[in-house]
Amino acid sequence: MNKDSIITIVGLGVVGGSYAIALSKRGYTVYGVNRSAESLDAALESGAIARGSHTPEEFFSQSDLIILALYPNQIVDYLRKYGKYIKKGCLISDVAGIKGIFVEEIEDVTPEGCEFLFCHPMAGREKRGFKYADDKVLQGANFLIVGTDRNTSSAIETMSDIALEIGFGRVRIIDAATHDKVIAYTSQLPHAIAVALINSDDEDSETADYIGDSYRDLTRIANINEDLWSELFIGNKQNLISSITSFERQLLMIKTAVEEEDGDLLKKMFIKSTVRRIGLEKKK
Amino acid sequence: MNKDSIITIVGLGVVGGSYAIALSKRGYTVYGVNRSAESLDAALESGAIARGSHTPEEFFSQSDLIILALYPNQIVDYLRKYGKYIKKGCLISDVAGIKGIFVEEIEDVTPEGCEFLFCHPMAGREKRGFKYADDKVLQGANFLIVGTDRNTSSAIETMSDIALEIGFGRVRIIDAATHDKVIAYTSQLPHAIAVALINSDDEDSETADYIGDSYRDLTRIANINEDLWSELFIGNKQNLISSITSFERQLLMIKTAVEEEDGDLLKKMFIKSTVRRIGLEKKK
Numbered sequence A, B: 001m002n003k004d005s006i007i008t009i010v011g012l013g014v015v016g017g018s019y020a021i022a023l024s025k026r027g028y029t030v031y032g033v034n035r036s037a038e039s040l041d042a043a044l045e046s047g048a049i050a051r052g053s054h055t056p057e058e059f060f061s062q063s064d065l066i067i068l069a070l071y072p073n074q075i076v077d078y079l080r081k082y083g084k085y086i087k088k089g090c091l092i093s094d095v096a097g098i099k100g101i102f103v104e105e106i107e108d109v110t111p112e113g114c115e116f117l118f119c120h121p122m123a124g125r126e127k128r129g130f131k132y133a134d135d136k137v138l139q140g141a142n143f144l145i146v147g148t149d150r151n152t153s154s155a156i157e158t159m160s161d162i163a164l165e166i167g168f169g170r171v172r173i174i175d176a177a178t179h180d181k182v183i184a185y186t187s188q189l190p191h192a193i194a195v196a197l198i199n200s201d202d203e204d205s206e207t208a209d210y211i212g213d214s215y216r217d218l219t220r221i222a223n224i225n226e227d228l229w230s231e232l233f234i235g236n237k238q239n240l241i242s243s244i245t246s247f248e249r250q251l252l253m254i255k256t257a258v259e260e261e262d263g264d265l266l267k268k269m270f271i272k273s274t275v276r277r278i279g280l281e282k283k284k
Helices: A014-025 A037-048 A071-085 A103-109 A153-166 A174-198 A215-222 A225-235 A237-259 A262-283 B014-025 B037-044 B074-084 B103-109 B154-165 B174-201 B215-224 B226-235 B236-257 B265-283
Strands: A006-011 A028-033 A052-053 A065-069 A091-092 A116-121 A143-146 A168-174 B006-010 B029-033 B051-053 B065-068 B091-094 B113-120 B142-148 B170-174
Touching: A006 A014, A014 A028, A014 A037, A028 A037, A028 B170, A037 A052, A052 A237, A065 A071, A065 B091, A071 A103, A071 A225, A091 A153, A103 A116, A103 B236, A143 A153, A143 A174, A143 B037, A153 A168, A168 A174, A168 B170, A174 A215, A174 A225, A174 A237, A174 B174, A174 B215, A174 B236, A174 B265, A215 B174, A215 B215, A215 B265, A225 A237, A225 B236, A225 B265, A237 A262, A237 B174, A237 B226, A237 B236, A262 B215, A262 B226, B006 B014, B014 B037, B029 B037, B065 B074, B074 B103, B074 B226, B091 B154, B091 B170, B113 B154, B113 B174, B142 B174, B154 B170, B170 B174, B174 B215, B174 B226, B174 B236, B226 B236, B236 B265
Parallel strands: A006 A028, A006 A065, A028 A052, A065 A091, A091 A116, A143 A168, B006 B029, B006 B065, B029 B051, B065 B091, B091 B113, B142 B170
Antiparallel strands: A116 A143, B113 B142
16 A cells, blocks of 8 residues: 555544544545545545545545445445455455454455455444544554455555554454454453443332442443444353353452452452452563 | 641552652651551651551540541441550541441440541542552542531531542542442442453453453453452442342343344444433433
8 A cells, every 4th residue: 555545444533534634644645435525525525535435436446455344244235235446456345343244245246356354443432423523533453454365465454554653553363263263352341241231220229329439430431332332242142151250260269259258369359450450461 | 637637547548648749749748557567667768648557546636637548347346455555536537438237336335535537538549558649539530428427517518628638639529328329330330240241251362452441441341350349249249239130121121122132122222322411421
């Protein structure tokens, strides 16, 4: 990819919009496709995209890189419908938070002569739409490339370079099965927990008057995009259920120790969690 | 309380030490009692206390305010042993995170002519010892006064004034039963969740390479003082178990919805959590 390359981003939400801002700032020619006029107009006005359209046909025929910043369930259909307009040699990518559910299907509908490289930028916001897009969102975040047998090292290199150029802190290459398992535990389970925690409060309680940082930290992500996350949860069903089950088992151990007033067992669990948490900080 | 008053703090850990620093800065004469020489020496050197001792007899006979910054289980015995040295008219307080378990017992052993006012500063750190004490820890935090029938409004006013003077953001008065119920949900449950979350990871997993802010936020408090928190959990057994049970029920609803691929139900739960979380920020 060089600065004469044309990059089309489909979906100018927080992630797609933040990509557009960051790429335009670095001199790339960015075209944007979006269903709603609001985000499209805002992106054009701010200079995040050079041209905008509600449909991709014309842009696809000119693009060297296409990023489908769509919800996971939309990608296959989108490629089925518009894949034929994509020019040969184009690199196509996505931003979806789950992969296993559609990797094969997407590779099957990827136009001949093009390569699809699955990517998961671990960045985002609870809010929606281009007005919340900001290239700061990407700064220092993890960028996961989910490689398959059909990917070339040059495509991986291209996306890796772009990710680092627009501010991601670290690029990692991972296979789809591992990706979905890890994401179930590190991202989806925390979201499920945050939602369950805040929803388990009594109605009309005065909790807000008595909370400290811990409750605030644990519920921040309970402000959640319901359309996207219901897709992510169901699309990664087996991994998520297995992560929830492991977590439930640990919580039950704590509950039982409290019930039995087994201070020694509680201490052992707390020491284990402390060691793990300190280890996490060290690896930061 | 005025600037000629003598305040003795028993226990120069993070909370007791931070009180000492803040009170000395504001011109009070602060004496410190601590078992270990290390924290005592450090507190003396830093000027956080004017005098230090391993035993409280002498200081108690001179103090107008005594703050027992001890673990919850130590307070009753401490008063039994040293209460007789406390001078008449002295106000005694604590910093314990649970109350119901010992309120009556403590009032029974409070020396005649003295008043015990239960307080819970909602501030602290995962680390231990005076070297981690810092009056910044108190800044803006909630300060809960747990009033009983035996408390006078002048004692409540005194502690409230001091709390605000040393940096707490807000003082609230609450009864012991409500306090323990609210704390089980807003503080103890989040700690139990954080511990269960980090402990449910596979051994030798490479999770640390793939985490984002959400996992980091949800596990911060998994670094936990095992002696203190095992006491707090067991000392608030019924409330904590009931909070965990309500949470488990909500999490099971999410898990079941994922299992049944019930996107509509998931969305409903996510919308509820989003509304609640936004409401929380507004009340901040």
